[in-house]
Amino acid sequence: MTAVQVVFVLLSLVAVVSALLVVTTPHLVHSALWLVVTLGAIAGVFLVLAAEFVAWVQVLIYVGAVVVLLLFALMLTRAPTGPQPDLTVRRWAPAAFVALLVAVLLGATLVAGFQDVRLDLDQAVVGSAEVTGETVFRRWVLPFEVLSVLLLAALVGAIVLSRLRSEDGDD
Amino acid sequence: MPLWWPLLLSTLLFAIGVYGVLARRNAVLVLMGVELMLNAVNINLVAFDAAFRDVLHGGQTLALFTIVIAAAEIGLALAIVLLVFRHHGHIDLDRLRSLADRDAS
Structure with missing residues (x-):
């Protein structure tokens, strides 16, 4: 095994x-922190697979933004800090x-x-910021613009959802 | 490295995400399972991009787009979760039955 393969196996x-x-894990907050890991x-793994820019976007958006959002949601829903035995359904075996x-079927199909x-x-081309920027803004401009509209719609939707209480007036 | 190594990793992460979605009762923890599944898909996209040396870098670009869609999804989903908490006082998915089909015998 080469060094790259060893690093890949360890990261996996x-x-x-x-x-x-x-x-x-029975701790709510620990769950979010293990998600960071x-x-x-x-x-x-993205870095090993020559996708440099995707790796940094992953660190910025997922580790930076999404996990912080999840922690905020846990905090705002008054998550208890101690271990909770009823976080998993009682009949977890099914x-x-x-x-x-899923693992056996998908894994067998893909490996076969x-x-x-x-x-x-x-010999793979490293997806640096230069390469990725050029492909996104030359070949994938239209999907990129559609995505910006999607983000705007999600933003408006989140604001509308958070303002629902003031119109109800019952709590 | 053989291509099936990253594919197997993504399969395992996807299956763990499926288990999280099915077995967890807290809505925020279910969303964490969804995030694991989306990340598994991203690993597949990046691995195929590197294996087939796509000149358009379709795999990496689609992985970026998936990350953006996941960010939009998590924002909306957490807004809905907070709304559910304000209305019901809890986000226990087993006890949220207002949309259940009551005609079923």
Whole structure:
């Protein structure tokens, strides 16, 4: 195994173990903090896979913004800080069975389908800010503009949803 | 490195996200499961981009777009979660039954 492969395997292990902790820990806040570890490890995987700009966007938006939003939501819904035994449904075995089925089916299909394809990272073009900017603003301008409209719509929607209380007047 | 390594990683993360969505009772924790699933998709996109050396960099660009859509989704979803908390006083998904189908026998 080369050094790149060792780094990839280590990052994958960190990501999978911390993701398991995200969905199983009985502490609400710990769950959000383990999510930070998972997303950071995934950013490292992006770096290994020659997607530099995507990795930094991942760190900025996911680790920076999304996790802070989640922590704020936990805080505003008065999440208790101690361990809570009823965070997971009582009959978790069917859920685990479905997840296992998804993993086996998807994993078997993907591994069987792409067994022979090699990922040659030495000759891959690194997706730096220059390369990514050029592709986004030359080839993908129209989807980019549509996305900006989507973001505006989401912004307006969030504001409308947060202002609903003042019109009800009952609480 | 073989291409199926990152594909297997993304499969595992996706399955863990599915488990989180199905098994968690708190609405915010369900949203964390959704985030895990979206990230698994991003790993797939980036891995295929690197493997097939796309000249348009479609994989990385679509991964960026997915991140933007996920940010919009989480903003709206948390606004809805806070609204549910204001109306009901809790965000326990097992106890939110006002949209349930009561005609079912």
